[in-house]
Amino acid sequence: MRYLTLLFPMMLLFACSETGKKQQKVDDTPKLNASNLYNREAVFALLKDGKLKNDSSQKLFLRAIDLFRNQQQPQQAIGFFKQSIFIAPQAQSYYELGNALLSVKGDNEMVRTTNMKEAVNAFKMALALDYKPVNKLLYNISCAYSLLGNRELAEHYLTSAIEFGYGNFDQIMKDPDMQYLRENGNLKYVLQEAFAGVGDPAALQWTLFYRSFSPIELPLVLNEKSGPLYEENSLYYDYEVFIPEMSRDDKFSRETGSVYYAVGTLKTTPIYRSLIYAVKDVMYTNMLPPMFVICNYNAKTGRIIDKMVIAGRDKLEDPFVVGDLLQDGKFQLTFIDLKFSKKREEMNYEDELKEVSRKELYKEMYTINEEGKFVKETPSLASR
Structure with missing residues (x-):
């Protein structure tokens, strides 16, 4: 009888303990609600x-x-x-x-x-x-x-x-x-x-390419936090005639494989189309945020008129660029000196890029002329 008296409280304690464990179990099942209905x-x-x-x-x-x-x-x-x-x-x-x-x-x-x-x-x-x-x-x-x-x-x-x-x-x-x-x-x-x-066929390919870009809702800031870049906006390598980085011999090309995304259309005229695409490094995703390139094309043929990096950077040692897209094809570039805890040659593809310091270097304001060329405004004009 004494053993039963001792055993009963122990069984009760064990049962309560198990119940507590069950109650503490967190339901991590994904759920939708009004706040993430369109996420x-x-x-x-x-x-x-x-x-x-x-x-x-x-x-x-x-x-x-x-x-x-x-x-x-x-x-x-x-x-x-x-x-x-x-x-x-x-x-x-x-x-x-x-x-x-x-x-x-x-x-x-x-x-x-x-x-x-x-x-x-x-x-x-x-x-x-x-x-x-x-x-x-x-x-x-x-x-x-x-x-x-x-x-x-x-x-x-x-x-x-x-x-x-x-x-x-x-x-x-x-x-x-x-x-x-x-x-x-x-x-x-x-x-x-x-x-x-x-x-x-050539005109059709150009049409299919530029139709991949939706008009951008302005103003818009492009920086290291821009995104996400969705798979349905990715661009095929069939479009290398319009994206020189794909051919690996362009001055903006990277050493490792990249994925390309259509970001949007900045401006369209009868003469040119100003499109922005992103280049994301596959292997060094953590080290190199997406690079954003603005490229102006002949509106009829798709021939490249002018192009430049508008946000991000091509190489880790380059200044980081933040792009502010404004109305009527204008944009401001802010060049920033970023310092990190490790140099690129000391890192592997799994490392997280840890920022140590950030210093703004200078700003530049650009417009697009009637021919589709980028024109850097002088400080006096840019401040107006």
Whole structure:
């Protein structure tokens, strides 16, 4: 009996201890919520985890579709679309969420602007999740930007939609969402651009290349923290005629393998296109942040007119450049002397680059002339 008396408290203590351990277990399963609904890393982490309740998500999705399509209640449908995505994010759910947001315009300009911006985010997530058909998705993004009064981005995505097979020209000319673009844009030029290069392999390659670059929303700062650079924006080595670094014999070339990304279009004129791409070192990712290059091309042929590093650096010993992209093709470069705990020859590809000191050296302001050449402003002009 005495042994039982001693054993019982020990068993109870053990049970409590095990319960405590279970209670202390942290649930590290990826989750989506309102704050990370459009965060690609969070979405793909949840998809990679694989613990999705697809049945529950589908029920919420169908409820949202019923509210949106059948009952014409897009505002109520938005909440159900989001709940469905929280459980199991899918391209179709993001696409329909974008459509619902696009439908809720209202009389309040602030609410309308917020909804249109969120619709763009939803459509772009659907695009990242490989929604098909892509031409309709791109057309809807164009509609959202038209409603936001952003002519450049509206024209860009409309051209992309047509290039990917969108051919409902009657819809383009009658769609109320496209009213701003019809009244303030140049649809004839946009349609000509969409079909440029058909039948000419060289012209088609140039068209495919520059269409990889979306207009940049300005102002924008490019520095060592810029990013992330997404895989869907990577550029193929087939484009080495437009990116000299790919051929390994350019003055900006690196000693190790690199990946190239389309960052965006800074400025477009009938004479030139000013594009920015990033070069990321594969082996020394921790040592060398991405280098950003601005390159001006002949608008018709794609021939390089001028190019320069606008942010980052080609070599570790070079000054680090921070690029401030401004309106109308202007940009300011700040050159910084960075010191590190180790020299490059002392490091291996797994080392983290630890900054010891930072000193600003000088600034330079640039504009682009009518011919597509970079022009450095004098200090007196740059200060105006």
